[in-house]
Amino acid sequence: MAQLVLQDVRKRFGKVEVIHGVDLEVKDGEFVVFVGPSGCGKSTLLRMIAGLEEVSGGDVVIGDERMNEVAPSDRGIAMVFQSYALYPHKDVYGNMAFALRHAGEDKKVIDERVRKAADILGLEDLLKRRPKELSGGQRQRVAIGRAIVRDPAIFLFDEPLSNLDAALRVQMRVEILRLHQRLKTTMVYVTHDQVEAMTLADRIVVLRDGRIEQVGTPLELYHHPKNQFVAGFIGSPRMNFLPARAAGEGRVTAAGSGPIEMPVEPRAEAGELTLGIRPEHVEMVAPGQGTVAGEVLVAERLGGETFLHVELDGKETVVVKADGGVTQKPADRVGLRFPPEALHLFGGDGQAFARRERQGVIA
Amino acid sequence: MSTVDTTRARRGRMGRLGAAAGVHAVLLAYTIIAIFPVLIVVLNSFKNRRGIFTEPLALPRTETFSVEGYATVLTEGNFLLYYSNSLIVTVVSLFLILLFGAMAAHALSEYRFKLNALLGVYLILGIMVPIRLGTVAILQLMVDLSLVNTLISLILVYTAQGLPIAVFILTEFMRTLSRDIKDCARVDGLSEYRIFFEVVLPLVRPVLATVAVFSMIPIWNDLWFPLILASSDATKTVTLGVQQFIGQYTVNWSAVLASLSIAILPVLVLYAIFSRQLISGITAGAVKG
Amino acid sequence: MTEIVEQAIGRSRTARRRRKTGGITHIAVFLAPTVLIYSIFSIYPLIESLRLSLFDGQPDGSAVWIGLGNYATLLFDANWAVRFWNALWNNLILFFIHMIVQNPLGLLLAALLSLAPRFGGTYRTLIFVPTLLSVVIVGFVWELILSPLWGVAEGMMSAVGLGWLYAPWLGLEDSALTAVSLISVWQYVGIPMMLIYAALLSIPDELLDAARVDGLSGFAIFWKIKLPLILPTLGIVAILTYIGNFTSAFDLIYSIQGVLGPPDYSTDIMGTLMFRTFFGQQTQIGDIHMGATVASMMFFIILIGVTIYLLGVQRRLTRYEM
């Protein structure tokens, strides 16, 4: 059953419309992640779900009730903010108990719920501390604990990990994932970090300029991006794009290559085409073999893997994810093979050609 | 690498020492100029007449020590009453300035509504235009309201006078508060009023203290409005009381000096308590505008 | 999906009443006390003063509309004009002395303090002390110190061989205004000092480090980096000085010299003129309409200054993001 439904939700600030009609259904217990570049409207959308921002058009339904005019505290949601938003004048216990105390909940119930949340998050020893006596990770844990205590139907997270350093971010990511497995509560999570999105989400919602570009599981988005924007946004390093031309019979040429067989359904397309291939799918072969050839510009060695930036003879640059031990140096010539089953093709409007089911690469 | 005391290094060090000495010389000289007059008044207030005139610069000694001035002030002047008047006026005005000012600043910084920008400008006008220019009409207004020679008249005027700058400073500061924490309180179910009292006010407390000190000085020290609105004996403030006391006792120097000291001391004590707050407040936000 | 939403809409109508979002009552409640008090006791009196200045009082207590008649009297009637122009001129001198003594002194002290010398906090605290005191007190303190009766000033100057320079400055027509101005400078220099000091502190350290690496000396850093960055603050200080001239200067002169601005009106300023006109004095009975006229003139004069500042000075003083 749907836990959260957005129907044609719109938001205007004055005359400017920043959310242009969003439709979305989130199922009970689902972990949905909104991603998109800065300013695309992720926070605004989340805040409309929370009731912190008035809805200019459309409907927000939570459970089975239309919530457009309902106050945030009556929507059965809890929210975790990027800046933690802990009350500086209350200790950890006070912060976690605050909403319940305010709601006039029984003291014993409050204590039980706070202690349980503290137990889940390993905060037992910090209950008497003030927020300023906590590290960033601890603060974020308290902010999450405060949300847990309210026992909401939906958790809303707005970039909760952005203020943490890289190592802590990975650790907290795992904790949030475990929390979801344990509580099985619906969660809506906003981030601009596609790695967070891929690792956390049951389904990802990719937003751009106040519109949904695509909704799907992480692997759906990875393998079947609907358009060039999603293809470029999901995956790291990002997909290589090369201008291409139709060469008849479902084939294209790109960057001075011969005709390449494309694994896509044919479509009448007049405009310019774009060929897409992810760095991890490009294979390095001896110069003269493979689909195209070029010269290594830069080799970024990360130890376990190496990213080679290769300048093709047509002057386009392609990033290749290669083994950590490759010996190629800048100025070396290499051949690159594009396995046909890993290729994506986009029309002049940026829309992807529907791909045939992939074998090989997935398996 | 071994350290070699090059000529350049030595010259640099000497230069720095010289500069530091210069800095201290100037600051020290001006500091003496700043506090010498205050010191000399307070010191001499503890001397008898002879001591005051024969050795004005010396510390009180056993022969010259005397508190006769204070005795005169306390018996002749009604200073306890004046103090309590000043205290009532200052404390109540400050309370109203801070409460109402913070409420208005919260509204201006937190909510989007049509008149927001216009109201902001309207309120800030008062910083530019001294309230004294309306004295003629204020007096008439107070006569009409039968508030002449009441402390209430002073409180109302000082509140009106203090609000613009308080709203201005507090608005600037509240704009920097994280929106998240207020939203979080909303999700927690607090009404907008409780958000203001329970979340916003505690967060702006340090700035409130600064605004308090700033607003206090002109209220405590004002001569104009007590003179015009509340010069009756029952409503005199310390400043006005001292002014008139000195007018009567010009020849009794110990009494004059004692009354001056009595007016100075509480301000100095308060300043000693709040000075760190004041400085950090000024450096934090007051000059942003 | 549409079905779900329609059902939900139906249900939300019947659902128990819940608190609503939005509404503007609380905004009005937050603003009302400030707007009311400020409007009634600050803005209305100002407007009322402007209105009163357009009327003339009659012996029977009524008032008749005379347009700008009072202003004509103030500016052109021989008795009034001489007082008005004298007071305005004295105000301008007062302003000028503050600008060339108080503000540079404040800048110097702030610059020295911003070097973070030892005991900087103590210096700063002590230098600010006079600012806290009532002008009444300040006035009397200096009157006593400068008084030939007590002889503190004379004695101290003699001690350093400058006794011949001493004169009872407050009582002499040529020096009274300057003496009063300098007392006022002594009292208020703490304000520009603090404002400028705060502005200097807000300059990021990295910027100064960068300048140092670029080879600028301490002095050059001050002139070429710090000063341009604090120009807006200096602008604010200037306009505050200007406004202060027309308000707080009254208290000082009133308490040192009294309401007539002696000797011979040499320390008479707009504030004392307004007070005298309004409340009267020995030879003249109070006149609220002329008082309102003087107040309104002060309002216009302040307005001219503020306008010049806002249009001319402030626009040109670029505010840099720091």
Ligand SMILES: Nc1ncnc2c1ncn2[C@@H]1O[C@H](COP(=O)(O)OP(=O)(O)OP(=O)(O)O)[C@@H](O)[C@H]1O
């Ligand atoms: N209060 C507001 N008034 C006017 N415009 C706003 C307001 N809040 C947001 N916007 C605009 O709405 C758009 C979406 O903003 P939003 O904060 O939702 O972006 P976001 O996707 O969360 O970005 P980020 O990743 O940077 O947090 C932006 O163009 C922003 O400028």
Ligand SMILES: [Mg+2]
């Ligand atoms: Mg955001």
